[in-house]
Structures are given as structure tokens and as C-alpha cells.
Amino acid sequence: MLVYMVERGKYLLPEESLRRRPEGKRGLYVNITNECPCACTFCLRTLKDMPEDMSLWLGGKEPAVEEVKEALLAAPWPYVREVVFCGFGEPTMRLSALIELLRFVKQQHPDLPTRLNTNGLSDLVYGRDTTADFAGGILDTVSISLNASNAERYLELTRSEFGIESFEAMLAFAQHMKAYVPHVVMTIVEKVEDAEEIEKCRALCAARSLDLRVRTYEGS
Numbered sequence: 001m002l003v004y005m006v007e008r009g010k011y012l013l014p015e016e017s018l019r020r021r022p023e024g025k026r027g028l029y030v031n032i033t034n035e036c037p038c039a040c041t042f043c044l045r046t047l048k049d050m051p052e053d054m055s056l057w058l059g060g061k062e063p064a065v066e067e068v069k070e071a072l073l074a075a076p077w078p079y080v081r082e083v084v085f086c087g088f089g090e091p092t093m094r095l096s097a098l099i100e101l102l103r104f105v106k107q108q109h110p111d112l113p114t115r116l117n118t119n120g121l122s123d124l125v126y127g128r129d130t131t132a133d134f135a136g137g138i139l140d141t142v143s144i145s146l147n148a149s150n151a152e153r154y155l156e157l158t159r160s161e162f163g164i165e166s167f168e169a170m171l172a173f174a175q176h177m178k179a180y181v182p183h184v185v186m187t188i189v190e191k192v193e194d195a196e197e198i199e200k201c202r203a204l205c206a207a208r209s210l211d212l213r214v215r216t217y218e219g220s
């Protein structure tokens, strides 16, 4: 599925979402890649054995930008509250496609908020500061997976291919994004960590003037 909606934890094609719930606005999620430099212990990608038509796993090659634009144009926009770049992979693995699609969404629907869910490691992927790519008002919220309060625990959970430097790179990305994106939100998964670790994450975010959201686990 290139674009999908979420109903009661299920990933659905927009038409199926509307069939199940004909009223009300909801998020429209955009899925552009399976790639990711991490292999998080709790990642939903391990659930890729869902039925093909219900799955976020992109079969074959990744969709061309034009294909995603077509899917976006066909979406039921009167029912959309927010557009979220998310999916089973890490959207910034296709950074130029992501930027082009964010721009496309804002051109088509300037009043709708956009969000990117990311691991925040794109500076390491591309070997440069990527945050300015998000300038120009194309992105309203970036939600960055903090995952842990320190580099060792972060690496244990994410198994990032970039190793121990990943944690600081992710935090630097978050701080630099504040120059370009109005809402920068760090996230941690509730059931993955205990209360003490969550408190340490709160302290870390407070010290760096970053917002933290503790989100519910969706992997079981």
C-alpha cells in the first residue's frame, strides 16, 4: 500500500477505512520505502507476513514518485486530517522523493498539516546535515524516535548500522530540525522501556529543550 489509513490498529486502504467508518477525518499515511539502516528489536517490519493487500511491505521495487503522487491524488481528501510519511521503512532513505512529495502535498493541500516519522539518522545516511532540505514550510511536525536515554541502550534497541555514534547524530538532527520545522517531537515506546528509563529520557529532552511523547507499543 502506498497510501493507507489506520483504524483500530489495522492498516487499511483508504476506501476500506471509509467503508468501516464513513464519517470523520483521519490521518493519511504515505509509505515510500522498505529500507532502513536500523533493525529495531520492536520493529513492525517483522510483521510483514500480513496478507499482501493489507500489508505495508512494498513488493518488488520501490514506487516511483509519480506513482505515489497518483495514489495521493486519488485519496479521499475531505476525510483527511493530517498527512504522515511513515510506513515500514525509514522515509528519509528516499530523501529527495520525500521532499518532492512533501512539497506536492503542501501545493495540493496547503491547509493540511504534514508529519514525518523518522529515526533521525539521515545525516549519517547522506554524510551531511540534511535538515535544511525540510525548509520552506513543507513539514509541520517531525516525530523522531528517541528510543533510549543513552547511546549504548539506543544501539542495543535499534541495532543501527552506524553504530554508537547514531544516538548523538539523531539528537543533533532533532535540534537542527527546530530551525525548519515548527513541531519537533521525540518519541519513546512505552512498553519497551521501564519508568526509570522513561524519566531519564524526559530529563534528557528537557536539558536539550526537546518535547517528548511516550507512545503506545503497536507491535503486539
Ligand code: SF4
Pocket (backbone or CB within 6 Å): 036, 037, 038, 039, 040, 042, 043, 044, 045, 088, 089, 090, 119, 145, 158
Ligand atoms: S527505525 Fe523504524 S523502520 Fe527502522 S527498524 Fe527501527 S522501527 Fe523499524
